[in-house]
Amino acid sequence: MANDIESGAGSLDTGGAAGSARWFVLFLGIIAILFGVLFFVYPIPTLTLLATILGIYWLANGVVVLLSLSRHKTGWGWKMLVGILGILAGVIVLIYPLYSAVLVPTIYAIIIGVEGLVIGAIYLVQGFSGEGWGTAVLGILSIIFGLILIAHPLIAALAFVLLIAVLAIIGGIAAVILALRMPG
Structure with a gap:
């Protein structure tokens, strides 16, 4: 038995850490591609599934944060707020x-639209204060895109979902290629 352990006989060789990392990257790439395709084919049900997973996470995180108050009293006010809001x-x-699933991306589009207005106003002021016409043009474009996002947040939310789909598929393909090129 001792000789088996020393010689490695009877052990399962999985390729070590490099081999497991390769399979993990490949698995994540395939999952990303599947989610990207699902976002294209079934955008609302897929977004609903992800929103449900997010809801479970927020609920569990809120409970854990509140439970952590019994051990760590530092920052108890913030922990209490985060825990209650998470739940x-x-x-x-x-x-x-x-x-x-519809509201979260819509609110996100509105927030980005407001941010575009603020950044656009700052760039516009900087452009007229001597930074140059390029900064002013960027400010005007940012304000225009901000207004579009605020005026049509549902369309922006759908575009956001499709953008996530494209990025998931591209990232998944890149991960699969990387995994296939990894040693192991």
Whole structure:
């Protein structure tokens, strides 16, 4: 028995850390491609599934944060706030997953639109304060895109979902290629 251990007989060789990393990268790449395709074919159900997973995460995280208060009292006010908000957000998302699937990207589009307005105004002021006409043009473009996002947040949310689909497929293909080129 001791000789078997020393010689490695009877052990399963999985290729070591490099081999397992290769399979993990390949697995993640395939999952990303599948989610990208699902986003194209079934955008709302896929987004609903992801919103449900996010709701479970928020709920579990809120509970864990509140439970951590019994051991670590530092920053208890912030922990209490994060825990309660996490539980509330998780419960709301789990009760209304379809609404959450539409509402979360829509709110995100509105936030990006407001950010575009603010950044555009800053660039516009900088452009007229001597930074040059290029900065002013960027400010005007940022304001235009911000207004479009705010005026049509549902369309922007759908575009956001399709962008996620494209990025997931491209990233998945890149991960699969990387995994196939990894030694192991």
